[in-house]
Amino acid sequence: MKSIRLKTNIPGPQSVALSKREAAAVPRGVAQLTSIYVQRTEGACIEDVDGNTFLDLAGGIGCLNVGHRDARVTEALHAQVDRFLHTCFMVTPYESYVSLAEKLNRLAPGASPKKTILLNTGAEAVENAVKIARAYTRRPAVICFEDGFHGRTQLALSLTSKTHPYKAGFEPFVSDIYRVPYAYCYRCSYNLTYPSCGVHCATRLEDTFKRVVAAESVAAIIAEPVLGEGGFINPPPEWLGIIRDICDRHGIVLIADEVQTGFGRTGSFFACEHYGVEPDLILSAKSLGGGLPIAAVTGKAHLMDYTAPGALGGTFGGNPLSCEAALAAIASIEENQLNERAILLGDQFRRRAKEWQKQTAIVGDVRGIGAMQALEIVKAGNSRQPDAEATKQITRYCYENGVILVTAGTYSNVIRLLMPLVITNEQMDEALDVIESALSCVQGTLPVKIATPAAIA
Structure with missing residues (x-):
């Protein structure tokens, strides 16, 4: 069974309403990468206030290696x-x-x-x-x-x-x-x-x-x-x-x-x-x-x-x-032997990412150690010129299709993985499928896809 379950456009109506409240109450210097407001979490999943469920590859910017709401x-x-x-x-x-x-x-x-x-x-x-x-x-x-x-x-x-x-x-x-x-x-x-x-x-x-x-x-x-x-x-x-x-x-x-x-x-x-x-x-x-x-x-x-x-x-x-x-x-x-699990997750990512690097001109570098892995996104043509805009499009596509990512890098062109180490192989593959789709859409002539309830159904 898929972990990603989207019931509304992303962000959903309740998240949109909370964004408006936030804009009136919180200074703009406290910015968010997404407009997804959280209702509950479990393991590697986040459910928002609209009932949508996402796979979390951000982990609160690396704070949740043991997963959301670890039982211990x-x-x-x-x-x-x-x-x-x-x-x-x-x-x-x-x-x-x-x-x-x-x-x-x-x-x-x-x-x-x-x-x-x-x-x-x-x-x-x-x-x-x-x-x-x-x-x-x-x-x-x-x-x-x-x-x-x-x-x-x-x-x-x-x-x-x-x-x-x-x-x-x-x-x-x-x-x-x-x-x-x-x-x-x-x-x-x-x-x-x-x-x-x-x-x-x-x-x-x-x-x-x-x-x-x-x-x-x-x-x-x-x-x-x-x-x-x-x-x-x-x-x-x-x-x-x-x-x-x-x-x-x-x-x-x-x-x-x-x-x-x-x-x-x-x-x-x-x-x-x-x-x-x-x-x-x-x-x-x-x-x-x-x-x-x-x-x-x-x-x-x-x-x-x-x-x-x-x-x-x-x-x-x-x-x-x-x-x-x-x-x-x-x-x-x-x-739970999460150190060993991190190595396996890193291997799982790199097998897919190295193929993306061969097939996709905008993946300039694949690097990392253990489960601390990243893609550096560049302009097509093997120039190594950073492409922050394409990186932003990829992360937007991903969270609108159920995967939460964070970026990094001095040039804002690196996609980094900080998923909880308790994520399953099946969940990881599901998330990587979304990233792969995002790369295809952003590099090609197709517009960046936005998930809709009809498309999900």
């Missing part, structure tokens, strides 16, 4: 609600915070002893990691990467690369931030080709220390092991290891931003495991909470203990509901 998560939440909601861990602590910290310390890659602070959002984790690195090294500068995304608070936004819509108009930004090219092989900043390039984008950091900022002034290098918002760009396998070696040579703290890559998305708990690298600090959020807001900085114990008592914290950091949800989500990942 919801059970843990109901039990915690009956005990207490909030006390502030810094005033009257509770066991679930400690248990989650212990779990994250065990899961973090590498043999070094670890400690963890719990926070609310990925951006908050970024800010605290930089604080810890600066305090430990007594240095001011931070190096980040082009096309990287680290959040929307002011320091995190300073580290974020993309200007529109994120940064424009919010200047001035935090000082002592320096940006260098990422390992974006499809669009190499140095016009080189891997592997003959010798991973120049990584080794060139030594030149950066001579021309841009002195190594002895750099507190931290922050990197996503796989770029998220920047376009699901997975670097060559040796890239992160070279960055690690450079950090070691110069006493620089390596921060791995695993907010989007963590908790099964790439086929392991953390993407840096694929590269055999132990970061000094590793950042978690999104799918850590199984749908609830929580974040963490997990790091080598001697770094984490360097700050004075009271220097780290926050009123709601490690909220007891979110801690219980996170413990349950991790248990579900382990018991």
Whole structure:
């Protein structure tokens, strides 16, 4: 039985009515990719207020690796609600915070002893990691990467690369931030080709220390092991290891931003495991909470203990509901073998996507690791020229035909997959059929199809 069931035009009348209310009540800066208002969810499916059911390949932008309303998560939440909601861990602590910290310390890659602070959002984790690195090294500068995304608070936004819509108009930004090219092989900043390039984008950091900022002034290098918002760009396998070696040579703290890559998305708990690298600090959020807001900085114990008592914290950091949800989500990942499932889902997608790349001139690149997969959409003619408009048409076609997608990339021309890892093979094929149809319609002379009740019937 098909999971996609559409009863109205998309968006339906109740969603349209809610959109009008939203326009009057919510600032336009809080924009949506769709006008689908949610009524209930289950697994990999979303039902809207008009009774239409969609397959969700967005996962709340990567927050639902264990699926919507995972049974373990919801059970843990109901039990915690009956005990207490909030006390502030810094005033009257509770066991679930400690248990989650212990779990994250065990899961973090590498043999070094670890400690963890719990926070609310990925951006908050970024800010605290930089604080810890600066305090430990007594240095001011931070190096980040082009096309990287680290959040929307002011320091995190300073580290974020993309200007529109994120940064424009919010200047001035935090000082002592320096940006260098990422390992974006499809669009190499140095016009080189891997592997003959010798991973120049990584080794060139030594030149950066001579021309841009002195190594002895750099507190931290922050990197996503796989770029998220920047376009699901997975670097060559040796890239992160070279960055690690450079950090070691110069006493620089390596921060791995695993907010989007963590908790099964790439086929392991953390993407840096694929590269055999132990970061000094590793950042978690999104799918850590199984749908609830929580974040963490997990790091080598001697770094984490360097700050004075009271220097780290926050009123709601490690909220007891979110801690219980996170413990349950991790248990579900382990018991349901979702790391292994991510690899299979990635293979299922790539088999279809590689055929699309051969048959469809607008699919410029297929890339990813595990279930963190993407299509880069370009103008026909093998020019590699980004095509943001075609990307927008594809995603519109998909949600109007029952599949919710999100885009990415500095040029807004990447379609990324963030489906819950509990999606079935049949549901995945159903969603891929819709994407394939969208690609055919957008590349061809046919107009983009819009689903109607008659067409569905």
